[in-house]
Amino acid sequence: MKMVNQYDAIIIGGSYSGLSSAMTLGRSLRKVMVLDNGKPCNRYTPHSHNFITQDGVVPYEISQKAKAQVLAYPTVSFREAKVLAVLKTEEGFEVKTSDDSFFAKKIILATGIKDIFPDIKAFEDCWGKSILHCPYCHGYEVRSQQIAVIGNGDIGYDFAKLIYQWSNNISLLTDGTSTLSKEQADKLTSMGIRIVENKIEEFLHTDGQIESIKLSENLELFVDAVFARVPFKQSTNFAENLGCNFLPSGYVQVDEMQRTSVQGVYAVGDSTSMMRSVSVAVATGTKAGAMLNKELIEEEF
Template sequence: MLNQYEVIIIGGSYSGLSSAMALGRALRKVLVLDTGKPCNRYTPHSHNFITQDGETPYDIFQKAKSQVLAYQTVDFRENKVLKVLKTEEGFEVKTPDDSFFTKKIILATGIKDIFPDIKGFEDCWGKSILHCPYCHGYEVRNQQIAVVGNGEIGYDFAKLIYQWSTNIVLLTDGKSTLSEEQTNKLISKGIRVIENTIEEYCHVDGQVTYIKLSEDMELSVDAVFARIPFQQSTSFAEDLGCTMLPSGYVQVDEMQRTSVRGVYVVGDSTSMMRSVSVAVATGTKAGAMINKELIEEEF
């Protein structure tokens, strides 16, 4: 059958392509479907991935895609998936103009960040408003940094960022819910706690220069670290009946298997460790495990 594949991978970024490479090298007939909108498209450079440190996300993607497509059993199509249905033989994947059938599914669809309704935030996201110090902390080391957070989360985040710079201000964006002990500890480290609400991130081409706060306060900064809410980019895992965690991630085991047989989830959908290297690792594991699963079913 023309549209029959052994494995269909929905999402063609790093984790999806990593899965495709493992399966292509195992001679499996694979289809990768992708919309071309990875979550890290906002950031100009990717870090903390050996051999690719400092490269642009797009360049890493293009190199990975060309290497994966060297395996003749792997197809790649830019197409939006509308629905994934469970069938007696496996799964049906529907796009706007076609349907595809497969024995196994890998969801590499990632997550979608939910931006706060604050002027300038989205323009700076991934450039000077950052989520991960392991990905971007070295580039802003020893600079003036604002950490956005409150309560236990804000306290822990400020402690983490302190490793990269001691020039830190913690913005609680409203009344502080820090304990007295936490506040005193931060003050002892020279970290100011500011409770004024954030009104605007002022920037030049995505590089934040200062933050406008309530009561006509302005705070000069070189970078901001913020953790923001997210949601799954698609509802496919939930629609298929996969167990979801209270945190919003899809529950998987150590080999990326979900609670639904034949469905694997890789990349950012499953872990708060949002980095290219981690995404690649999850994809490789899923690809190898699916190949083994298919062997067991066919032998």
């Protein structure tokens, strides 16, 4: 089994960063296996933006085209499978799925993160459609519209200030008593940003497109879009189990070439950076693939 399932690199996660790594390694004549569970974190989003040549394209279409191009390289294989464990061995790494084991000299973790949604009715239904996380990915499409920003304290102040670039019709929803400083509140008010302290009860929408927000005290706020930052956790515990270091923010710590603190383990994409966009994910995958190949050359030469 080990001889059959032996690879130069195994990539766990077959979305944009994983496929980008696979292409770089396939073009380097490396034998690669990509294992993917089919649940990319941007599956909620109808369109991808801010990626030249792909602006406005459906994310699924980008990934399917990328997959077809990557698998044109004969040394790259792709399998839909849920990875159960990644283990360090004397010769490299063993990756276990529910029905098989794979072995590789190097590992690339392209496993992404999992958003933790607040307990507000219909939040998840609207996430990625009209409840948005990134103004650079979606701000242009809702420019000059009626926008609500969810946040409080320093985080809420900074987020509202950022979104102001795209619209002058902004309400900051603190979802309870404001923890803004007086200086922050005064500045937001002077810029025309309304501060709403009512609790958020429900997002009223049609097919994920927000029409209004139901607030406490029988208030209703009509909006076209909402910007929110939600907490997250790593989608898997593979990096933790392998002993990789993490940043205080919860991202896997990597260097400029996507190497983790564990020799032979790379991490790419959303699990390593708050810059959650397809273009950034692709760039991290390309860097990791190139560095991994160079590392193999140094070991073989």
